[in-house]
Amino acid sequence: MKNIITTSIALILLISLGGCKKFLEEELKTELAPTNTYTSTYGFEVGSAGLYALTRSEYNTYGEGGAYIHNGAAPYEALQAATDIADVINSDASLMAFANLTLTPAERFVGTYWNWAYSVISSANLMLVYSEKNTNWDSPTDKERFQAEARFFRAYAYRTLVYLYGDVPYVETILYDFKLNFTRTPKAEVIAHMVDDLKFAAAHLPTNPDQSGFKQGKVTKWAASHLLSEIYLLQGDYPAAEQAALAVINSGYYSLMKTRFGVNKDKPGDVFSDLFLENNQNRSASGNKESIWVLQFQFNVVGGGTNSDDWTRRAWIPNYASISGFVLADTLGGRGIAQLVPMKWWTGTTRTNATGNVAGIFTATDIRNSNYNIKRDWYYNNASDAALYGKKAPITEQTWFTTKTLFPAITKFFYGRAENLSLTGSYKDRMKFRLAETYLLLAEAYLGQGNPQKAADAVNEVRRRAGAGDVSAAQMDMDFLLDERIRELVGEESRRFTLVRTKKLVDRVKLYNNAIKDKVNDNHILWPIPQSIRDANRDAPFPQNPGYN
Numbered sequence: 001m002k003n004i005i006t007t008s009i010a011l012i013l014l015i016s017l018g019g020c021k022k023f024l025e026e027e028l029k030t031e032l033a034p035t036n037t038y039t040s041t042y043g044f045e046v047g048s049a050g051l052y053a054l055t056r057s058e059y060n061t062y063g064e065g066g067a068y069i070h071n072g073a074a075p076y077e078a079l080q081a082a083t084d085i086a087d088v089i090n091s092d093a094s095l096m097a098f099a100n101l102t103l104t105p106a107e108r109f110v111g112t113y114w115n116w117a118y119s120v121i122s123s124a125n126l127m128l129v130y131s132e133k134n135t136n137w138d139s140p141t142d143k144e145r146f147q148a149e150a151r152f153f154r155a156y157a158y159r160t161l162v163y164l165y166g167d168v169p170y171v172e173t174i175l176y177d178f179k180l181n182f183t184r185t186p187k188a189e190v191i192a193h194m195v196d197d198l199k200f201a202a203a204h205l206p207t208n209p210d211q212s213g214f215k216q217g218k219v220t221k222w223a224a225s226h227l228l229s230e231i232y233l234l235q236g237d238y239p240a241a242e243q244a245a246l247a248v249i250n251s252g253y254y255s256l257m258k259t260r261f262g263v264n265k266d267k268p269g270d271v272f273s274d275l276f277l278e279n280n281q282n283r284s285a286s287g288n289k290e291s292i293w294v295l296q297f298q299f300n301v302v303g304g305g306t307n308s309d310d311w312t313r314r315a316w317i318p319n320y321a322s323i324s325g326f327v328l329a330d331t332l333g334g335r336g337i338a339q340l341v342p343m344k345w346w347t348g349t350t351r352t353n354a355t356g357n358v359a360g361i362f363t364a365t366d367i368r369n370s371n372y373n374i375k376r377d378w379y380y381n382n383a384s385d386a387a388l389y390g391k392k393a394p395i396t397e398q399t400w401f402t403t404k405t406l407f408p409a410i411t412k413f414f415y416g417r418a419e420n421l422s423l424t425g426s427y428k429d430r431m432k433f434r435l436a437e438t439y440l441l442l443a444e445a446y447l448g449q450g451n452p453q454k455a456a457d458a459v460n461e462v463r464r465r466a467g468a469g470d471v472s473a474a475q476m477d478m479d480f481l482l483d484e485r486i487r488e489l490v491g492e493e494s495r496r497f498t499l500v501r502t503k504k505l506v507d508r509v510k511l512y513n514n515a516i517k518d519k520v521n522d523n524h525i526l527w528p529i530p531q532s533i534r535d536a537n538r539d540a541p542f543p544q545n546p547g548y549n
Contacts (some may be wrong), residue, residue, distance in 0.1 A: 038130035041138040044146045049303075051123050051153055052217065056295045056309075058116060058160075061432070064308035068116050074311035075109045077339050077495040082516060082524065084508040085486060086340040086495075088403060089515050095339060101519050105531035105548055113164055114530050116271070120157035121171060121177035122506025124150040129174050141204075148204035151197035152224050156196050159231065162187050163497045164527045166545060181540035191235045198228040209253055209283060216282040216294065217429075222248045223293040226433045229441045234501050238448030244493040248292065254435045255289045256465045268298075272466060273372040276412035281429040292433035299417070299427035310426040313413040315340040316491055319405050325380035325388035330416025332381065334423060338404035345512050346486050347374060347408045349395075361483050366468040368487050375409045410491055436462050436488050443481055452476040459484055478502055500525055 016494050037043040054068060063069030072094030081088040081098040088099035097103045103110065127150040131143050149433045154172075161168045167184035170193055201224035209220050225247045232241035242520055248254065262280035269277075279292045280286040297305030317336025321328045328335055348360020348369075361406040362369035371377055378395070380388040399406035439458045445457035453473040459481065460470045466487070470479060485498060499505035528548035 013309075022180055032422055034126055034130060038134055040134070040136045041083055041142045044127065044131070044142070046133070047123075047127055048146060048149055051120070051127065051149065052296075052365050054123055054305075055153055055156065056297070059295070059310040059312070060306075061311050062308040062425075064306040066305070066310065068119060070109070070112045070116075071541070073339055074315060075112050076310075076312060076494075077315050078109045079490075079496045080315075080340050081496075082506070082509065082513065082520070083495040083499055084512040085343060085346065087343055087515065088340060090341075090402065090404065091339045092337075099515070101516050101524055103528060103548070105528040105534070105544065107528075110527050111530040111532060113160055113527075114533060116154050117157040117161045118171075121154050122174075124154040124157070125171065125173055127199055128154075128172075144195030144204040145206070148201040148224070149219060152201040152205065152219050152227070155194040155197040155201070155231065156227065158190055159227070159234075159497075161283075162190050162194075162234070163494075163500050165529055166526045180536065180538050182537050182542065183540055184542065191231060194231050195228065198224050198231060199384060202228060202244075216284050217296040220284065222251055222253060223433055226292050226438050226441070229445070230501070233441065233444055233448065236448070238445045240432060241445035241448070242442060245438050245445060248438045249435070249442065253289070254292060254438075256435055256439075256461065257288060257290045258465050260371060261288065269372045270367045270370055272367050273411065274368070275431070275434075276414075278415065278428045281431050289530075290435045291431050292435060292438070293431075295430040295432050297425070297427055297429055305427040306427050307423060307425045309428060310428075311424060312430075312491060313415045313426045314424055316342070316410045316413050318399075318407050318409055319403070320378065320393075322403075323393065323399075323405050325382050325385045325393065327382045328416070328421040329381055330421065332416070333375075333411065333414035334421060336409070338407075340491075341401060341404055342408060342490075343409065343512060344400075344491075346483070349408075362487060363468050366466050366487065367427075368466050368468070373411050375411050431492065434492075436465075437485075437493070437545075439544065440481065440485055440488065443476075444478075445485075447476070447478055447481065455481070462488055478504060479508075482508065521547075 021360055031081045037047055057067035057073065060067040061070055061074045063071070069160060073092035077088070078098045080086050081095055086094050091099060097107050097129070098109070113473060128147055131147050131150070137143055157305070167187050168190060168431050169182040170185040170190050172193070194482055202221050205219055205224055206214060207221045208214070223274070226242045229241045229244035232238070232244055237367060257275060260269070260271055260274055263277055263286070265274065274280055275290065277358055280288055281291055283289055283291055298310050299305060302458065314337045317333040318325045319336055320332060321335065344358045346361045348362065349358045360369070367373065376395070378393045380391050380393055383389055393406055395406050413426065413455045415428050439461050443455040443458035446452070446458060456471050456473045456476040459476065462484070463470060468487070482498070482502065482504060485493060496505070505525055506520055506522060510517045523546050526545045528545050529542065534542045534544065
């Protein structure tokens with residue numbers, strides 16, 4: 001799949017403009033024009049790869065390699081800001097408005113996510129329209145397969161829109177004329193369309209991820225079912241969310257990884273840390289049966305990652321190299337800039353030299369709290385500094401929250417290359433959906449049905465792999481589940497989405513985010529509608545979200 005992503009990036013630029021009649025009427029000479037590309041199964045494969053590339057550019061920063069341009073910090077970081085997990089106040093200027101709740105409709109990333117999502121939707125709609133016109137298929141099932149992919153990604157894009165903005169225009173075809181009178185479709189209606197798309201995707205996407213010729217990184221029936229479970233939760237249909245999650249769990253294709261595997265299985269570590277080592281994400285390469293959908297960012301591969309892709313590592317790793325006695329090292333995660341600083345309440349400080357000890361949320365036996373997964377012990381590594389080399393570096397309040405040079409670091413995002421330690425992108429394939437989260441979605445569905453025992457049973461499947469000990473039905477509530485999602489999924493999930501879906505954003509921020517606990521209110525659940533969108537929609541009212549001018 002990676003071999004055709006580069007070719008298809010040019011197609012992204014065409015399909016993202018698919019709503020403009022004047023553009024479509026131009027005499028397009030390139031072979032990547034939609035009318036010339038979407039004429040065969042191969043053409044749809046090229047277009048499909050372009051759709052994947054556009055989708056994964058959600059994590060891009062500076063538009064390198066033709067990906068969608070964001071500029072500034074990684075927009076992903078804005079989805080962790082002003083939640084219950086990370087301090088972002090002393091960070092990149094492009095994140096400050098999100099972190100301190102001074103967001104305006106003109107803020108860059110407010111427009112970034114809107115434009116990115118509608119670009120994905122436009123691309124998906126173009127594929128759907130041309131799939132109805134094409135008659136040149138290699139297989140009778142090709143048409144429905146490509147339609148299923150397109151509808152999966154359309155639902156995925158609307159997921160971002162409804163979480164961030166609430167009511168948004170629903171568009172399901174190519175708009176051949178300029179339209180300046182959009183209206184905001186009620187969120188419930190948009191979600192219903194998403195459910196329809198994902199049900200179709202689950203019915204027509206490939207079932208067997210191990211079948212010959214199946215490309216790693218491609219979505220399957222089970223990726224659609226996993227996402228469908230989440231969207232049913234957002235809709236409040238908890239029995240349907242339960243059934244969608246169980247379909248994945250009981251499919252026979254996936255299992256939680258419980259024994260060491262992959263590239264470093266014979267080296268120090270544990271099975272949780274194995275999940276996040278480079279080259280361990282894809283099932284065909286490593287035997288990882290937990291991955292359901294993996295975004296492809298592999299290093300030094302045509303169509304793979306770039307220096308602007310997936311800055312998650314830089315966000316969560318301290319700026320240790322600025323401390324005398326340290327130099328950049330791949331074993332320390334590479335080059336970090338600490339735009340997201342983990343809060344004490346959940347990481348705990350009892351194993352550090354920081355003042356104000358806090359227990360954290362992990363049990364003593366939980367491997368997700370091991371030094372392989374949260375690095376708390378830092379040792380000076382500059383061999384040229386004999387006075388410090390090999391000694392333990394202290395974590396203090398100042399290094400943690402002021403200079404952000406040393407603090408407990410989430411190792412799942414560690415990435416470095418000895419041949420180029422200044423790399424910014426992670427260049428490592430990213431598990432987007434994995435089975436541990438499916439179990440946690442199932443637990444959420446059971447809580448929604450008032451069944452804490454079954455919710456505990458689902459959570460305990462994940463906790464047993466971690467050696468964390470079982471949770472009882474009496475302990476099982478939404479706050480415990482949200483804590484468990486931190487233990488298992490911190491940094492992987494979009495924390496804002498989770499808190500909005502579970503209706504706990506305001507409560508959790510008030511409880512754990514001291515910087516903004518007295519400012520947050522219900523108006524902060526949604527972002528503002530981008531001002532540029534409202535200004536352009538001059539022929540119909542387009543109301544702003546409450547609390548924004």
